[in-house]
Amino acid sequence: MEKFKASPLPIPTQEYNEQYMMQLVKILELYFNRLDSKTPVQADYFRSSTGINGGYYIDQILWLSGNGTPEAVVTAPIGSLYSRLNGGANTTLYVKESGTGNTGWVAK
Secondary structure, rough: OOOOOOOOOOOOOOOHHHHHHHHHHHHHHHHHHHOOOOOOOEEEEOOOOOOOEEEEEEEEEEEEEEEOOOOOOEEEEEEEEEOOOOOOOOOOOEEEEOOOOOOOEEOO
């Protein structure tokens, strides 16, 4: 079986916050580096009991999706991502930046 090699990540445009983009790039690099390894770690499927759609753990980071804001609803470790299915401008992607419970989510 031939080893999979992920393509390089694109350079973010100036309309995005550089710090946010660097966090996102680090998470994606971690994920793709796992795919590039000879023994890739498969992401574990996770079904939340809060009614939020299933998500994936990438190492210890969680990536979920659902409707509405994750603030005060979704508990996840710092660095986790939430894709809001019914979001609009600046409310489609959330990053868990602080806290240990279900608060600390910031829309990007």
